[in-house]
Amino acid sequence: MAGWTLVKVAMLTDCYPPRLGGIESQVRDLSRHLVRAGHEVEVFTATTGPDGERGGATATGDDGVTVHRFAIPLPGGIPVNPFARPEIRRRLAAGRFDVAHAHLGVVSPFATELVPLALDRGLPVTATFHCVIDRSGPVFRVLGHLARWAEKGVAMNAVSTMAATRVSAAAGDAPVEVVPNGVDVAWWRDGAPDGDAAPAADGAPRPVHVVTATRLAARKRPVALLAVLRGARQILDPAVPLRATIVGEGPQRRVLERYVASRGLDWVELPGRVDRDELRRLHQGADVYLTTARLEAFGIAALEARAAGLPVVAPRATGVDDFVGDGVEGVLGDSDVQLAGAVARLAADPAMRRRIRHHNLTTPPAQDWSDVLGATLGEYHRAGARPA
Incomplete structure (x- = not known):
């Protein structure tokens, strides 16, 4: 200055x-x-x-x-x-x-x-x-x-x-x-591919990978996050494989484990806490970032994902609004039903994912x-x- x-x-x-x-x-x-x-x-x-x-x-x-x-x-x-x-x-x-x-x-x-x-x-x-x-x-x-x-x-x-x-x-x-x-934009962006990962060697479609990094506490609504993922799976074409990784620890971990087991969500992983290097690798190899937190003053985890190139799906009217424009850096929704629809839409539309990823990697956030x-x-x- x-x-x-x-x-x-x-x-x-x-x-x-x-x-x-x-x-x-x-x-x-x-x-x-x-x-x-x-x-x-x-x-x-x-x-x-x-x-x-x-x-x-x-x-x-x-x-x-x-x-x-x-x-x-x-x-x-x-x-x-x-x-x-x-x-x-x-x-x-x-x-x-x-x-x-x-x-x-x-x-x-x-x-x-x-x-x-x-x-x-x-x-x-x-x-x-x-x-x-x-x-x-x-x-x-x-x-x-x-x-x-x-x-x-x-x-x-x-x-x-x-x-x-x-x-x-x-x-x-x-x-x-x-x-x-x-956020250190250059660090999160370093090595990120400008496009979807290659399909499996046998030609099988690669599952669309949704990631989240959050504290597993009620304020962050992790159970609602699982419900959104389940809703997305239900409306998505069965021919489109889906997987999800929820990174983090917290008092609701057991609740989430029971939810995953009781509803047969064997495509959802709960690996616990990971270090920043592993989180960057996870973001750079994934396709969509999802958050369902509504009392989010900022959303640093979502910003890190956006800096790594991921399209972000988030509730509207939170701190995430400052760095995710609807249809530009990701998709915003007014309800959990809309969030599920946004995840399904991105999973079914690789061209939309590529467009948003390219924008996110070539247009640094102001943060x-x-x-x-x-x-x-x-x-x-x-x-x-x-x-x-």
Whole structure:
């Protein structure tokens, strides 16, 4: 950004790796990309370290990111620490930071508590919402803290247009910008074939492969996903073979296993969690990506699939709308019945799949990290950061 020099950022987040999750990964990746660009980043979190570090332990990793870990021993690793405020206040004052950047979900007690602490220290603050404020909207309005933050100059943003609209409503119609999650488009695209895989050596038709990467939790609607796959199979020409792979772990795994067994879905695989390299190989060898999550603030897994070239089938009016246009990067539906129809349509139409894959591989999404870093620095500027 013109006129900017390097900044020193205090990242405020409930959770951080080694704990796994979407927010954790995004905060880590953002921090790393900022450091690679020459900025300084120190993370303040209530998550223990890889060897159980907590109580204010500080370490700088090989990636150049310094992490202050203020976890306390609580059941389930709940990310709260009401005793850390004096020490965090001291470190924020001593750190000579240019800006504080808070990362928030629907419930983020640690980061939420640190925003007024940073404001009291005179720091410019930006707050990124990685969540969908849905039924909790009235609670946010009654508490009023988002409106107060806006009045004090906090630059609020959210990871998608849909999420930003809801945050703004919960903050008394305060301005909320969109700063998306980031993805390394070139990495996901590297090696992806621009077309369907070759048929089997014996000439038999290759099954159309539908993939999903998701946490197997009720909020992500994995049972509905199986029902959509089953519906697609029922309306698809029996001559078109179909297979599906659902990557991920979570509390509903047993429920899904029973569903698959009881309905004879022997063409559906549940391999569990895989690493990023294996997920990229899976995406690049598949034909369609499917998600049924409706309370999706962004949809990083769908964006990764889109970056790898896959046509994406997703519900309309979620964060996925920001990078999937209906009929362009994939197919959007208003109901599970429409999603099943979309999967069946793509499975039956290889020309449509090839057209969308070619578009996805030759038209990078706007959520590449190079663009996200610029948008993030813009929010630091909007918050009032003025690095020397």
